[in-house]
Structure formats: structure tokens, C-alpha cells
Amino acid sequence: ETGEVAATPADNGAEYLSPVTIGGQKLNLNFDTGSSDLWVFSTALTSAEIGQHSAFNPSKSSTYKELDGYSFSLSYGDGSGAAGVVGTDTVDIGGATVTRQAIELATSVSSAFVSDADSDGLVGLAFSTLNSVSPTPQKTFFDNIMSELAQPVFTASLDLDGSGTYEFGTIDSSKFTGDLEFTPVNAASGFWQFDSSCYSIGGKTYNRTNATPAIADTGTSLLLLDPEVVQAYYSQVPSANYDSTVGGYTYDCSENLPDFAVAVGDNYMANIPGSGITFSPVDSKTCFGGIQSNSGSDVQIFGDALLKHHFVVFHGESNLLGMAAK
Ligand SMILES: O[C@H]1CN[C@@H](c2nc(-c3ccc(C(F)(F)F)cc3)no2)C1
Numbered sequence: 001e002t003g004e005v006a007a008t009p010a011d012n013g014a015e016y017l018s019p020v021t022i023g024g025q026k027l028n029l030n031f032d033t034g035s036s037d038l039w040v041f042s043t044a045l046t047s048a049e050i051g052q053h054s055a056f057n058p059s060k061s062s063t064y065k066e067l068d069g070y071s072f073s074l075s076y077g078d079g080s081g082a083a084g085v086v087g088t089d090t091v092d093i094g095g096a097t098v099t100r101q102a103i104e105l106a107t108s109v110s111s112a113f114v115s116d117a118d119s120d121g122l123v124g125l126a127f128s129t130l131n132s133v134s135p136t137p138q139k140t141f142f143d144n145i146m147s148e149l150a151q152p153v154f155t156a157s158l159d160l161d162g163s164g165t166y167e168f169g170t171i172d173s174s175k176f177t178g179d180l181e182f183t184p185v186n187a188a189s190g191f192w193q194f195d196s197s198c199y200s201i202g203g204k205t206y207n208r209t210n211a212t213p214a215i216a217d218t219g220t221s222l223l224l225l226d227p228e229v230v231q232a233y234y235s236q237v238p239s240a241n242y243d244s245t246v247g248g249y250t251y252d253c254s255e256n257l258p259d260f261a262v263a264v265g266d267n268y269m270a271n272i273p274g275s276g277i278t279f280s281p282v283d284s285k286t287c288f289g290g291i292q293s294n295s296g297s298d299v300q301i302f303g304d305a306l307l308k309h310h311f312v313v314f315h316g317e318s319n320l321l322g323m324a325a326k
Pocket of ligand 1 (some may be wrong): 076113217219220
């Protein structure tokens with residue numbers, strides 16, 4: 001079995017959404033390799049909360065089964081969150097289908113999700129150990145389907161031009177160039193976590209002692225690195241400075257930015273060309289960088305700002321992360 005869906009940029013490229021059919025109802029969901037809950041807007045929300053979203057209506061699905069007394073409550077890195085009830089239903093992602101997938105129906109969502117009008121919820125693709133359902137944590141879609149897949153993998157090939165895809169069960173070699181390099185993942189963290197101990201700026205490589213590990217997180221827009229790395233990068237950008245009003249490093253959009261690369265394990269340097277560093281404009285002449293600080297937290301977050309330049313393989317059986325240029 002295999003499945004393939006488009007990954008379409010939304011929210012000015014801050015996220016990528018893919019169509020998922022649940023109990024015959026189609027929703028546009030954010031595939032998030034940094035969390036492990038599949039949750040959706042539901043008709044239990046108020047019409048003000050639902051707004052332009054598609055909301056799952058359990059009473060309209062002939063295959064939905066409530067998990068009596070089960071609930072979930074989630075909060076994301078940026079303080080947003082959702083909470084509600086849990087059931088199972090048939091979930092189809094581009095043809096890859098799980099018949100009894102736990103789906104988490106939001107009965108409350110934070111304002112940021114209400115105003116993020118394009119996303120109808122999330123598909124968590126980190127490890128099931130991080131699932132938030134009480135009293136019994138539930139398995140992710142990938143965990144449920146892995147044994148049925150032609151290969152126990154899913155891949156992310158994100159692209160701002162709208163050509164991006166998520167695929168389950170196959171590695172499409174037409175989607176990358178050069179070698180696919182695999183790195184061991186520390187699944188005990190619950191994340192797709194690996195070591196990253198060097199980086200390069202404008203082609204000059206720097207080795208690091210006690211670098212914090214990194215995670216591959218398709219649900220994070222930016223590349224959130226240790227402060228010393230971020231300061232080193234923007235020290236090479238004359239007009240760059242930390243602007244607390246926007247909460248990050250900004251610079252003149254006219255700057256000729258140096259290339260940046262960061263290690264994924266011991267045998268892959270993931271490069272971002274200087275022309276691909278900017279995340280968004282702040283005003284007519286100032287730009288906000290895709291490289292920002294993780295504020296000294298104990299993990300570096302390799303989000304879409306990095307991942308969209310690469311073909312990424314998440315190998316569930318051998319806990320490996322594969323990276324290739326494209
Ligand atoms: O928690 C970590 C797991 N992956 C990261 C993640 N963050 C979100 C998110 C999506 C949409 C929104 C909102 F719509 F703006 F509310 C907020 C957060 N989705 O994955 C962070």
C-alpha cells in the first residue's frame with residue numbers, strides 16, 4: 001500500500017496543508033512531524049470558532065465510533081492549543097487508508113487556530129509515545145499503517161511553489177538528486193531527533209562542542225538554532241539586528257545573504273542558499289530571516305525553512321532520517 005498527497009503552502013508559506021478524508025469528509029490538515037496527535041475542527045465548536053474552516057461532523061460519518069470517556073488536550077510551542085473528545089474512523093491520505101484511526105475532535109481551540117483559516121487541524125507524525133489522549137495514548141496514522149506500507153517510510157518534499165508532496169510507503173527517487181544520506185534517530189525523545197554538531201556560513205565550516213540535538217519538525221515554519229550559531233550567521237549580515245518588536249533577526253531585503261548549512265548527523269550538510277534564507281518581509285525594505293534562535297532551549301528545531309530545500313525520508317522501522325538535495 002502507498003499514498004501520496006499534495007503539500008500546499010498556506011498562511012504565507014508558514015505552513016503546508018494536505019487533503020485528508022476522514023469518514024468520507026475531506027479536511028485540509030497540517031502534517032506535523034513534531035507532534036503525535038491527529039486532531040480536527042469539529043462541529044462541536046461554535047460557528048464563530050469554525051468560521052471558514054471545514055469541521056468534522058461525527059454524526060455524518062457512518063464509520064465513526066466514539067471512544068467513551070476519552071479526551072485530549074494539546075499545547076504547541078507557540079502557546080496555541082486545542083482540546084476535546086476522541087473517537088475512531090477511517091482515515092485516507094492519498095489512498096493509504098487506516099480503518100480505525102484515533103481522531104481527536106476539538107471542542108475548544110485557541111484563537112490562533114481560529115484565525116489560521118486554512119488549517120482544519122493537524123496530523124501528528126512524531127512517535128506515538130508523545131500522543132496526548134487520556135486515559136490511553138493512541139497511535140499515529142503512520143504507526144497504524146506502517147505494516148501495510150510497501151516500505152515502512154513516509155517522505156516530505158515541501159516547496160513554496162506548490163509542487164510539494166507527502167508520500168507514504170515509497171521513496172520516489174525522481175524527487176531528489178545525488179545520494180540519500182541516512183542518519184540514526186533517537187526515537188526515545190519521541191521526536192525525529194538526531195545530532196547536529198557543525199554548521200557552515202558562506203562555505204566556511206565551524207565545528208561545535210556540546211551542540212544540542214536537533215529534530216525534523218514539518219510543523220514549525222522556521223529554523224530554530226542555538227543562539228551562538230544564529231549570532232554567528234547574522235554577524236556576517238551587515239544590516240542584521242535582533243528586533244524585539246517582531247521577535248527575531250531582521251535585515252535589509254537588499255542584502256546579499258551568505259549560504260548556510262547545518263549538519264544532519266555525521267554525513268549530511270543540509271544547505272540553504274543565501275537566496276533562500278528570507279522567511280517574510282517585515283515592511284518595504286526590511287526582511288525577517290528563516291534562521292532564528294531557539295532561545296537556548298535543549299533542542300534545535302529544523303522546520304520548513306530548512307526542510308523545504310531538501311527531500312526528507314522518515315524511516316519508521318529502522319528509526320532513520322534520510323536527507324537528499326533536490
Ligand atoms: O509543537 C511543536 C510541534 N510542531 C510545531 C507545530 N506548531 C504547530 C502550530 C500550527 C498552527 C498554529 C496556529 F494555527 F497558529 F495556532 C500553531 C502551532 N504545528 O506544529 C511545534
